[in-house]
Amino acid sequence: xxxxxxxxxxxxxxxxxxxxxxxxxxxxxxxxxxxxxxxxxxxxxxxxxxxxxxxxxxxxxxxxxxxxxxxxxxxxxxxxxxxxxxxxxxxxxxxxxxxxxxxxxxxxxxxxxxxxxxxxxxxxxxxxxxxxxxxxxxxxxxxxxxxxxxxxxxxxxxxxxxxxxxxxxxxxxxxxxxxxxxxxxxxxxxxxxxxxxxxxxxxxxxxxxxxxxxxxxxxxxxxxxxxxxxxxxxxxxxxxxxxxxxxxx
Amino acid sequence: xxxxxxxxxxxxxxxxxxxxxxxxxxxxxxxxxxxxxxxxxxxxxxxxxxxxxxxxxxxxxxxxxxxxxxxxxxxxxxxxxxxxxxxxxxxxxxxxxxxxxxxxxxxxxxxxxxxxxxxxxxxxxxxxxxxxxxxxxxxxxxxxxxxxxxxxxxxxxxxxxxxxxxxxxxxxxxxxxxxxxxxxxxxxxxxxxxxxxxxxxxxxxxxxxxxxxxxxxxxxxxxxxxxxxxxxxxxxxxxxxxxxxxxxx
DNA sequence: GGGGAGAGATGCCGC
DNA sequence: GCGGCATTTCTCCCC
Numbered sequence: 213x214x215x216x217x218x219x220x221x222x223x224x225x226x227x228x229x230x231x232x233x234x235x236x237x238x239x240x241x242x243x244x245x246x247x248x249x250x251x252x253x254x255x256x257x258x259x260x261x262x263x264x265x266x267x268x269x270x271x272x273x274x275x276x277x278x279x280x281x282x283x284x285x286x287x288x289x290x291x292x293x294x295x296x297x298x299x300x301x302x303x304x305x306x307x308x309x310x311x312x313x314x315x316x317x318x319x320x321x322x323x324x325x326x327x328x329x330x331x332x333x334x335x336x337x338x339x340x341x342x343x344x345x346x347x348x349x350x351x352x353x354x355x356x357x358x359x360x361x362x363x364x365x366x367x368x369x370x371x372x373x374x375x376x377x378x379x380x381x382x383x384x385x386x387x388x389x390x391x392x393x394x395x396x397x398x399x400x401x402x403x404x405x406x407x408x409x410x411x412x413x414x415x416x417x418x419x420x421x422x423x424x425x426x427x428x429x430x431x432x433x434x435x436x437x438x439x440x441x442x443x444x445x446x447x448x449x450x451x452x453x454x455x456x457x458x459x460x461x
Numbered sequence: 462x463x464x465x466x467x468x469x470x471x472x473x474x475x476x477x478x479x480x481x482x483x484x485x486x487x488x489x490x491x492x493x494x495x496x497x498x499x500x501x502x503x504x505x506x507x508x509x510x511x512x513x514x515x516x517x518x519x520x521x522x523x524x525x526x527x528x529x530x531x532x533x534x535x536x537x538x539x540x541x542x543x544x545x546x547x548x549x550x551x552x553x554x555x556x557x558x559x560x561x562x563x564x565x566x567x568x569x570x571x572x573x574x575x576x577x578x579x580x581x582x583x584x585x586x587x588x589x590x591x592x593x594x595x596x597x598x599x600x601x602x603x604x605x606x607x608x609x610x611x612x613x614x615x616x617x618x619x620x621x622x623x624x625x626x627x628x629x630x631x632x633x634x635x636x637x638x639x640x641x642x643x644x645x646x647x648x649x650x651x652x653x654x655x656x657x658x659x660x661x662x663x664x665x666x667x668x669x670x671x672x673x674x675x676x677x678x679x680x681x682x683x684x685x686x687x688x689x690x691x692x693x694x695x696x697x698x699x700x701x702x703x704x705x706x707x708x709x710x
Numbered sequence: 711g712g713g714g715a716g717a718g719a720t721g722c723c724g725c
Numbered sequence: 726g727c728g729g730c731a732t733t734t735c736t737c738c739c740c
Contacts, residue, residue, distance in 0.1 A: 213466070213568060213569070215464070215466055215569055217462070217464055237490070237509075237511065237525055239488060239490070239511065241486070241488070241571065241573065241575070248718070250718060251585070251637075251638075251717095251718035251719095252583055252584060252585030252586065252695055252717090252718050253583070253584045253585050253718095254581050254582060254583040254584070254718080255581075255582045255654050256580075256581050256582070257579040257582075258577060258579065259575075259576065259577030259578065259579045260575035260576050260577050261488075261575070261577060262486065262488065262513065262515075262575075262730090264511065264523065266523075266525055266527075267525050267526065267728090268525070268526035268527070269525065270526065270528050272523075272528065274513065274515075274521075276486055276515055276516050276575045276577050277515055277516065277517035277519065277536070278515075278517070278519065278536075278735085278736085279519045279521065279530075279533055279535045279536070279734095279735065279736095280717090280719085280734095280735060280736075281528075282581050283581075284718085284719090285718095286528045286720075287526070287527075287528075309718075319462060319573060320462070320464055320571060322490065322569060322571075324490065324568060326490070326508075326509035326510070326511075326525045327508065327509050328508030328509050328510060328524055328525050329508065330505060330506040330507065330508045331505075332505050332531050332532075333503060333504045333505070333506075334501055334502070334503040334733090335501060335502045335503070336500070336501030336502050336733085337501065337731075337732085338730095338731060338732090339731085362723095362724095364724075364725085366676055366728095366729095367642060367676060367680070367729090368642060368728095368729060368730070369724090369729075369730080381530075388500075388733095389500075389555070389733095390712095391715090392713075392714070392715090393557040393617065393650065393713090393714070393715095394646075394647075394714090394715085397643075397646035397647070397650060398643075398646070398730090400646070401642065401646060401680075404635070419547055425712080425714085426712095426713085427510065427712060427713075427714085428713095431650075446498075446501055446502040455689055457684055472726035485711085497733070499733060500732095500734095501732095501733050503733085526719085526728075527721080528719095528720065528721095529720060529721075529732090529734090532733085533733080534733090535733090558733075560733095583718085585715060585718080586716075586717080586718095587717085588716085591727095611738095611739095613714095613739070613740080617713095617714060617715070618714075618715080618738095618739085637716090637717090637718090638718095639727090641727090641728075641729070642728090642729070642730095643729090643730085657726090674727080674728060674729085675727095675728085676728075676729085677728095685725095711739090711740105712739105713738105713740080714737105714738090714739090714740105715736105715737090715738095715740090716735105716736085716737080716738105717734105717735085717736080717737100719731105719732105719734085719735085719736105720731105720732085720734085721730100721731085721732080721734105722729105722730090722731080722732100723728105723729095723730095723731105724729090725726105725727090725728085725729105725730085
């Protein structure tokens with residue numbers, strides 16, 4: 213691990229070059245400017261920021277607020293270090309894209325080998341929600357018999373597909389949070405595709421979500437579709453437990 | 462600035478508490494585990510990671526690859542430090558969400574005041590593209606007369622709105638990259654809304670984008686809409702210059 | 711504060 | 726590789 217406080221340009225240059233070639237994780241706190249050119253064009257005037265170069269060549273430039281980086285480059289990027297008269301410049305190139313960070317004052321630089329082979333174990337995605345409905349069709353309505361999940365069509369894939377009590381085809385589009393206009397047009401697209409492909413007319417559409425925006429609900433109704441309030445699995449699990457505990461009093 | 466290499470639990474706890482209360486930017490490199498509960502549930506087993514706590518209370522946990530954090534909490538989060546028998550635990554709570562990071566070995570911790578009042582100056586967004594078309598209607602077709610931009614409707618806002626040479630209403634939906642099925646359904650929504658609101662039938666729709674997916678193009682055609690190849694401004698500016706330079710030979 | 715949509719979105723999966 | 730789409734999306738803008 214190399215960790216330098218207020219390094220000279222020469223020291224920082226060496227640490228950077230060595231760290232990049234060794235696939236270290238490199239963190240720099242510095243006063244800098246940044247220019248980006250590629251999918252758009254941008255310039256960020258002088259300020260204190262955090263720069264993070266990952267072993268996979270990803271580079272992130274973070275300002276002191278917000279969860280998104282202000283500038284970045286994803287993997288497969290080539291970094292190079294240059295010197296101006298007074299400063300150090302970090303150029304990162306990838307295809308037609310280029311990020312150029314000019315370091316004007318380096319507060320600290322750290323370069324070190326990090327070990328991590330784990331991946332995130334996650335639950336509660338939209339797919340989990342579809343699975344929950346598939347296994348508990350009563351969440352939609354009595355008599356609903358789902359027969360497929362993630363059904364592929366050229367116009368997108370259907371979350372849950374089945375028959376209702378009267379034998380109509382029934383398409384469920386799940387949203388784990390608020391259903392919006394996009395969710396309704398998505399459902400509409402699937403219903404029309406299935407009607408056309410199977411040459412049938414009795415195809416119903418349902419949006420399953422914890423809530424739906426007023427305009428989306430209106431459009432849903434205009435198109436003869438329905439809404440079912442369904443909470444995604446694991447959503448605010450702790451909060452719900454607490455709430456039901458309170459409800460018992 | 463406080464910068465400690467391999468700090469003891471006690472030292473790290475002090476730096477963390479002091480840094481959070483002083484609204485410092487805090488960076489930790491550590492072996493850790495992470496649990497998240499809220500909009501989903503997740504667990505991340507032991508590994509070396511980078512933790513970044515911003516002055517606005519945003520917290521990011523980054524693994525050594527990928528441009529996205531593996532766990533995070535946006536602003537308005539309350540952080541607190543606790544001790545287990547052997548380790549330090551950083552709890553971050555916001556509404557019904559909770560992120561808990563257990564620090565098992567701290568490689569370094571840095572806490573410092575950062576100064577930054579600048580915001581990114583950016584060009585080449587979809588709005589810039591709409592503006593370009595508004596000013597150069599020939600990019601769409603001869604006789605196109607745009608009369609409004611960002612027109613608000615309850616079902617979304619229209620990028621560019623105008624009349625064609627024959628006096629039909631013409632709605633343009635811009636996409637700065639590949640137009641997909643969503644872009645077509647979006648356009649369709651606007652056209653239907655305008656037809657209904659104005660009680661007219663002669664409303665045309667056009668997607669302006671550098672390219673469009675085959676399925677989207679088919680759906681566009683099925684609905685009687687058109688596609689115009691338009692490159693967004695500033696997109697790969699450097700690359701294009703180079704290309705046109707090559708073309709001259 | 712909610713709705714609607716873009717983003718230099720990124721990431722995942724299926725064909 | 727492209728297509729289609731979810732994301733603990735985040736962020737911005739307008740009502």
